[in-house]
Amino acid sequence: MALINFKIKSIDHKNYFYIFEKLYKMEPKLYYWIxxxxxxxxxxxxxxxxxxxFLKYNGLEIVIINKEIMTYxxxxxxxxxxxxxxxxxxHSIQINSMNDIEVSYFCIQKTNNFDITYRPIILTHEKKSIFTHLPCRKLNYHLFIPELSEIIMHGLEVHYQNILLNNNFNYIDKLSKITDEILISDLDxxxxxxxxxxxxxLPHFAFIKKIENKGVDNTV
Known part of the structure; x- marks a missing residue:
């Protein structure tokens, strides 16, 4: 990813991470690849x-992010x-943190050219030698903002469709707060x-949810 070159104005990437994390914690299953x-x-x-x-990196690289840094x-x-x-x-892999203090071990399963799943592993000392060490490379976080934007839009769109098509009211209150924050932010x-x-x-479906919760008979 080191050769990616975007022209992005000075934006605080933490704002993107903050909204992403809220959407992820609201329903992690929406982000099966995270x-x-x-x-x-x-x-x-x-x-x-x-x-x-970033599509060309599918099946070739993984990324680790927190609010401060991202590594690939x-x-x-x-x-x-x-x-x-x-x-x-x-693939049995070993990943060190940027400061080399933390070491994590994973099994990465690649099923086709693009799909990768992973699971963490706790190892006994004698088995650590079979794991391949993956160098930790840091990328300017601002260059990853376009990907975070796609992740955020995916979560919002799925929730939007769930409300419209499935009458899924589980996250109306949380969505209201998140969208309020987005509209006063500098996000895409x-x-x-x-x-x-x-x-x-939201107001229409919040009203329907209120009626359903009270068990009001709304038939004519």
């Missing part, structure tokens, strides 16, 4: 990418700039546009 890091709730591991400029890690066989070949199957205008659509329908 998992919270073992024993580090404020840290996340991404095994797929959605923004067009090339899987065995991957090369710079989205080149190389990572074989399908299970597309994120604000989705938030405005959500806010336009």
């Amino acid at each position: 998992n919270s890091f073992p024993h580090k709730e404020e840290r996340y591991i991404l095994t797929q990418f959605r923004h067009q400029n 890690h090339r899987l065995p066989g991957a090369k710079p700039n989205g080149n190389g070949n990572v074989k399908c199957g299970t 205008f597309r994120i604000k546009a989705i938030s405005k659509r959500i806010q336009a329908i």
Whole structure:
């Protein structure tokens, strides 16, 4: 990812991470390609990418983010700039933190050219030698804002559709608070546009939810 070059105005990436984290915690299942890091709730591991400029790294690299830094890690066989070949199957990997204090062990399962799943592992000392160490590479966080924007828009769109199509009222109050925060922020205008659509329908569905909760017979 080191060769990616975006022209982005000075924006605080923490605002994007803050909204992403709120949406993730609201319903983690929406983000099947993102998992919270073992024993580090404020840290996340991404095994797929959605923004067009990152698509070429699918199946080749994983990313770890928190509100302060993001690092990327090339899987065995991957090369710079989205080149190389990572074989399908299970890869046992070791990842060190930026300061080399923390060491984590994972099994990465690659099922096809793009799909990767992972699971953390607790190891006995004698088995650690079979794991491949992946160098920790740091990327300017601002360059990852387009990907965070896609992640946020995905979460908002799914919640929007769930309300409209499935009458899913589980997150109305939380969505209202999140969209309020988005509309007064400096986030991408597309994120604000989705938030405005959500806010336009929330009063109607909040009223329906209130009626259902009170068990009012609304038949004629």
